[in-house]
Amino acid sequence: MGEVPLLKELYAQYKDQGVALVGISLDEDAQPVREMVAGKAMSWPQILDADGTLVKLFNIKGTPTYYLLDRDGKIAAKDIPIKKLSAAIDELLKK
Amino acid sequence: MKKTTMARLCGSASSVLILVLLLLLTAHAQTAPPKPDPETDRVQAMVSQAKKEAEQFSKSGGKDTDAKHPNLKWAATLWQYHVEHPGTPATVVATAESLTLLNRSDRIDEMQAKADTLKLDDPAWQRVIYILLSAASKTKDYGYVIAKADALAQGAVDPEIKALARFTVGNAYWRKKDIEQARTAFRTVVTDYPKSSYAEDAEGNLREIEFLNPGQPAPSFERSTINGEPISMAGFKGKVVVLKFWGTY
Numbered sequence: 001m002g003e004v005p006l007l008k009e010l011y012a013q014y015k016d017q018g019v020a021l022v023g024i025s026l027d028e029d030a031q032p033v034r035e036m037v038a039g040k041a042m043s044w045p046q047i048l049d050a051d052g053t054l055v056k057l058f059n060i061k062g063t064p065t066y067y068l069l070d071r072d073g074k075i076a077a078k079d080i081p082i083k084k085l086s087a088a089i090d091e092l093l094k095k
Numbered sequence: 096m097k098k099t100t101m102a103r104l105c106g107s108a109s110s111v112l113i114l115v116l117l118l119l120l121t122a123h124a125q126t127a128p129p130k131p132d133p134e135t136d137r138v139q140a141m142v143s144q145a146k147k148e149a150e151q152f153s154k155s156g157g158k159d160t161d162a163k164h165p166n167l168k169w170a171a172t173l174w175q176y177h178v179e180h181p182g183t184p185a186t187v188v189a190t191a192e193s194l195t196l197l198n199r200s201d202r203i204d205e206m207q208a209k210a211d212t213l214k215l216d217d218p219a220w221q222r223v224i225y226i227l228l229s230a231a232s233k234t235k236d237y238g239y240v241i242a243k244a245d246a247l248a249q250g251a252v253d254p255e256i257k258a259l260a261r262f263t264v265g266n267a268y269w270r271k272k273d274i275e276q277a278r279t280a281f282r283t284v285v286t287d288y289p290k291s292s293y294a295e296d297a298e299g300n301l302r303e304i305e306f307l308n309p310g311q312p313a314p315s316f317e318r319s320t321i322n323g324e325p326i327s328m329a330g331f332k333g334k335v336v337v338l339k340f341w342g343t344y
Contacts, residue, residue, distance in 0.1 A: 007339065019335045020327065025342055030321050032343040037321070047322040049340075057314040059303040061296075069309045069313045069336040074327055076309060076335075085337065092335045 003082050004040050005066060010086060011044050018071070019089055024049050056088060070095070134185035138176060142192045145169035148198075160201050170196040174209060174325055184234075191222035198230045206230060215250040224263050237267045258284055258291035265297065269304070278304060 011021050021044040025033045028033055028050045037046055049055055056069060056077075066085060068077040070092050148165035158163060173193035180186045190213070197206035210223055218222075224247065225238040244267065247260035265280030277300075284297035308312075313336075315328040 010337075014335075018213070019337065020331050020335065021337045021339070024338060024340045025321075026340065027342050027344065033321055036343045044126070045324065045326055047318050047326060054316060054318075055340065056299065057316060058340070059299040059307060061299075063341045065340045067313065067336075067338040067340075069338070071333050071335055071337075073308075073315075073331065074311055075197075075307060075311055077318050078307065078309070081173050089335055089337070 004042065005024060006082055008040075008042065010082075010089075013086075014089060015044075017093060019093070021043075022047060024054050026052070026060075029083075068092070097253075122194055132184060134180070135188055138173070138188045138192070140160075141169065141173060141176070142188070145173075145196060148281060149296045159199060163217075164200050166196040167202065170200075170202075170205075173183045187219045187222065190217075190219040190293075191226065194223055194226045198226055203234060203285040210243065216246060218253070218256075220247055220251065220256050221259065224259060228267060230265055231267060232270055236267045237271045254288060255291055255293075258288035258293045261287070262293040262297055265300065269300065274304060 008023070015021070023042065023044060025044040025046060025048050027033050027048060030048050033046060033048060036051055037049070047054065047086075054060075058065075066078075066080050066082065067075065068085065068088055070076045073094075076092055077084075080088060108135045145165060148169070152161075152165050153159070159166070171191045173189040173196070176189040177186050177193060180189075193204050194209060197209070199201075206226070210227060213219060213223065214252070218285035224240070224244055227243055231237045231240040237297055244260040244263040248257050248264060251257045251260060261280055261284045265284065268274075270279060281297040281301050281304075282296070285294050288294055313328065315327075317325070317327040320326050
């Protein structure tokens with residue numbers, strides 16, 4: 001989970017600029033997710049996808065995987081590395 | 096509850112204890128992992144040692160492609176094991192790890208030459224095919240893995256390996272951005288190996304090729320967060336959205 005600090009920075013920077021961040025956990029149980037979310041102070045919403053519905057819907061093949069959607073709900077990028085997220089978000093916000 | 100029933104049935108405390116112990120033992124035997132294989136342990140020890148030496152080598156400034164890299168020595172040792180112990184589970188590990196080390200040190204030609212000596216019915220293919228795909232993704236040269244996987248899909252004996260091979264052909268073409276060939280391969284997995292574990296993955300990939308491309312509308316969903324708040328795609332209207340699929344494991 002080395003990406004959490006980067007993600008927290010990203011969330012702090014963009015949350016008031018019309019950017020939503022959602023965690024979708026593949027865990028089977030909510031408890032470890034709650035613990036990690038609390039322990040690392042991750043304040044964005046989290047969905048538990050224990051039955052794999054969203055994994056199937058988005059054809060997720062491994063974690064972590066990011067999807068980036070534009071303001072119209074269209075896919076802007078998939079499997080995008082976290083380091084490229086911020087530039088891609090800036091690009092979408094300009095539109 | 097169970098204990099008291101047993102106590103009545105058996106009549107004395109000591110027989111209850113024995114019965115409980117027996118039950119525990121049987122339960123343990125049923126859930127116990129498969130018998131430890133000392134040969135696999137031996138190979139795993141080599142793999143751990145190789146990893147340790149590689150870490151030390153890179154800490155002291157050595158490069159992955161260095162001719163003196165310990166990966167190369169261990170690749171040779173593990174391959175020697177493969178030669179001397181044909182057809183054992185430990186050899187599958189040794190074979191795959193040897194090729195992994197060669198791939199890691201960018202000895203692609205040597206890795207391919209060794210893979211060429213594996214017969215089509217070698218169970219190591221289950222792992223080796225992934226290593227070939229990983230090497231191809233690195234070099235962007237997919238010709239070898241496609242040819243190998245194609246040969247396996249036709250000539251392997253184990254239907255799971257045949258399905259995996261066809262699935263790998265699909266993945267290789269997909270990464271190569273040859274979408275038509277990728278589609279054909281994934282469709283073949285679905286139709287020819289519907290019961291294999293790869294059929295569902297192939298179906299997922301076919302859906303992704305069709306519906307999950309940049310510019311296409313993201314799938315809509317309606318869920319609750321772990322705090323019980325409703326969350327849906329409709330609720331994000333007008334916002335840029337980042338979805339992160341992850342796990343605590």
